[in-house]
Amino acid sequence: MPLTSPDTTRPTRVGFLLIDGFALMSFASAVEPLRAANAISGRPLYQWFHVSIDGEPIGASSGLSITPDCSIADAQPFDIVMVCAGGNPTKFSDRRTMVWLRALARRGVAIGGISGGPYVLARAEVLDGYRCTIHWEHAPAFAEAFAHLDLTRNLFEIDRERLTCGGGVAGLDMMQALIRRDHGPELASKVSDWFLQTNVRLGDSSQRQAARDRGRLGHPGVAAAIELMERRLREPASRSDIARAAKVSLRQLERLFATQLGTSIERHYLRIRLQRARILLRQTSLPVTQIGTDCGFISPAHFSRVYRQRYGRTPSADRNL
Numbered sequence: 001m002p003l004t005s006p007d008t009t010r011p012t013r014v015g016f017l018l019i020d021g022f023a024l025m026s027f028a029s030a031v032e033p034l035r036a037a038n039a040i041s042g043r044p045l046y047q048w049f050h051v052s053i054d055g056e057p058i059g060a061s062s063g064l065s066i067t068p069d070c071s072i073a074d075a076q077p078f079d080i081v082m083v084c085a086g087g088n089p090t091k092f093s094d095r096r097t098m099v100w101l102r103a104l105a106r107r108g109v110a111i112g113g114i115s116g117g118p119y120v121l122a123r124a125e126v127l128d129g130y131r132c133t134i135h136w137e138h139a140p141a142f143a144e145a146f147a148h149l150d151l152t153r154n155l156f157e158i159d160r161e162r163l164t165c166g167g168g169v170a171g172l173d174m175m176q177a178l179i180r181r182d183h184g185p186e187l188a189s190k191v192s193d194w195f196l197q198t199n200v201r202l203g204d205s206s207q208r209q210a211a212r213d214r215g216r217l218g219h220p221g222v223a224a225a226i227e228l229m230e231r232r233l234r235e236p237a238s239r240s241d242i243a244r245a246a247k248v249s250l251r252q253l254e255r256l257f258a259t260q261l262g263t264s265i266e267r268h269y270l271r272i273r274l275q276r277a278r279i280l281l282r283q284t285s286l287p288v289t290q291i292g293t294d295c296g297f298i299s300p301a302h303f304s305r306v307y308r309q310r311y312g313r314t315p316s317a318d319r320n321l
Contacts (some may be wrong), residue, residue, distance in 0.1 A: 011038075011047040012182070015078040017097070018050060018058040018066060020300065021087035026115040027060070029080060029171030035193045037179050041187055051075055053097055061086050070283060072100045082112040082163070090141055090283040098124040108161065115167025122146045124150030130162040141283035144294075173198065221246035222256050229269045233276055236296040239265055274310050277303070281319045288315045 016031060034046035052058045055071035070076065073096075081104055085092060091296075095260055101124040113121045117175045118134040119142055121127050134142050143151055156165035156174035158181070165174040172195065180188035228237055228245040242265060243250040257265050277295040280286055292303030292315070307315050 011044045012080065013076070013078045014046055015051045015081045016048060017072070017081060018052060018060075018068070019083065019085040019089075019117075020059050021061050022058065022084040023086035023115050023167060024060040024062050024064055025169070026086065026167035026171055027084045028177055030084070030165075030167050033172060033175035033179060033191050033194070036191045037183065037187060039185070040190045040194060043188070045183060049076070049078070051081075053094055055293035060198065064142065068177060072096060078104075078109060080110040080112060080163075082114055083117035083120050085120050086167070087116065088283055089119035089138060090145070092116075092120055093123065101126050108192045110161040110300060112163030112165075114165055114171055117146075117167075118142070118164040122149060122164075127162060127164075131157045131159040132147070132162065132164040133157045133166055135166045135168075135277065138283060140279050144280065144284050144286055146200045149168040172253055188291060219256050219260065221248045221253060222260055225253060225257075225265070226268070226272075229272050233273055233295050236273070240268075270306065271310070273297070274307060277307065277315065278311065278318065281315055288319070293316070 012033075014034065016027065018027065031048055035049055037045050046296045049069040050058075051070055051072060052068035053072055054236055055068060057065045057067050059065050081101075083101070097120065099123065101111060104118075105124075105126040111121060111126055113119070113132075113134070115135050116138055118127065118132050119138055122132070122142065122145070127146075127149055131152055133152050133156060136153065139151065139153060142149075155170045156177070157163070158174065158177060163174060163178070165171055176188050176191060176197075179191055225242045225246040228242055237245070239250055243253045246253050246256075248256070248271070254265060257263060257268060261268055263271075273295045277291050277297075280291045280294065281288070284291075288303075289300050292300055295303075297303035297306070304314050304316075307318070311318060
C-alpha cells in the first residue's frame with residue numbers, strides 16, 4: 001500500500017515529531033529528500049511540519065533550537081508522522097505522546113521512527129506485528145525491552161504503514177525508497193543525483209561496516225574472530241572456537257591480535273562484553289546481575305570487579321549517572 005496522500009491532488013502531509021535531544025543529522029536526512037522531490041518535480045508532492053509535544057521550541061543534540069509549527073494537541077491531520085529521537089530514548093515515556101501515537105495508529109496514519117524514534121513507537125505499542133529497526137547502539141536495549149517485536153539490524157524497514165530507520169544518513173536512503181514507492185524510480189534517481197548520492201543503499205543493508213572495515217584490519221581472520229565475539233556474549237566462545245572461526249591456528253591468531261590490535265584475544269573479547277554491558281546498564285532497567293549474566297560474566301562479583309577496572313566505577317554507580 002503506497003504511503004501517499006489519499007487525495008492525490010494535494011501534497012502528502014508529513015509531521016515530524018521532534019523529541020528534545022534529537023539528532024539534527026538524522027532529521028535533516030529525512031526531511032531534505034522531500035524538499036528535493038518538490039523542487040525537482042516542480043510540484044508540491046510533500047508538505048512537512050515540525051511538531052513538539054507541548055508547542056515549545058525543541059532543542060537538538062547540537063544545541064540548535066527549532067520552533068514548532070504545532071503541538072500534538074493542535075496538530076492538523078497528517079498522512080505520515082515521523083518520530084525523531086536521539087540521546088537515550090529509553091528514558092522517554094511522555095504519556096501524551098503515547099496516547100497520540102496510538103490514536104494515529106487507530107486512524108490508519110503511517111507512523112515512522114528515526115534513530116531512537118522506534119523505541120518511542122515500541123513503547124507506544126504501535127510496532128506490534130511489524131518489522132522494525134533501530135540505531136545499532138539502542139538495539140540491545142530494544143531487544144531486551146521488546147522481545148516480542150520483529151527487530152532487524154537493517155538500515156531501514158518499510159513494512160506497510162510503519163517506517164523505521166537507524167538514523168544518521170539512513171534517513172536519506174529510507175526516504176529515497178518512499179519517494180520511489182510513491183512517485184516512481186525516475187524522480188527518486190533525480191533526488192539521488194541532487195544529493196550527490198551515487199550509491200543508494202537498500203533497506204536490508206547493514207547499519208555498520210564489517211568488522212574488517214570498521215577496524216581497518218589487514219587479516220580476514222581477525223575480522224571473523226571479532227564477528228564471532230560480537231555474536232557470542234552470553235556464552236563466550238572458547239579461544240579454540242574463535243581460532244576455528246578465524247581459520248588460523250590459535251598461536252597465529254594471538255600474534256595477529258597483538259600486531260593489529262595491540263591486545264590479546266581475551267582482553268579484546270572482554271572489552272566487547274563490557275561495552276555491551278554499559279549500553280544495557282544505561283538504556284534498560286534490567287537488574288545488574290542479569291546484565292552481567294547476559295554479557296557472559298560468571299558472577300556479580302566478577303562483573304563488578306572488571307567493570308570497575310575498565311570504567312572507574314561499579315555497574316550500579318554507572319547506571320545512576
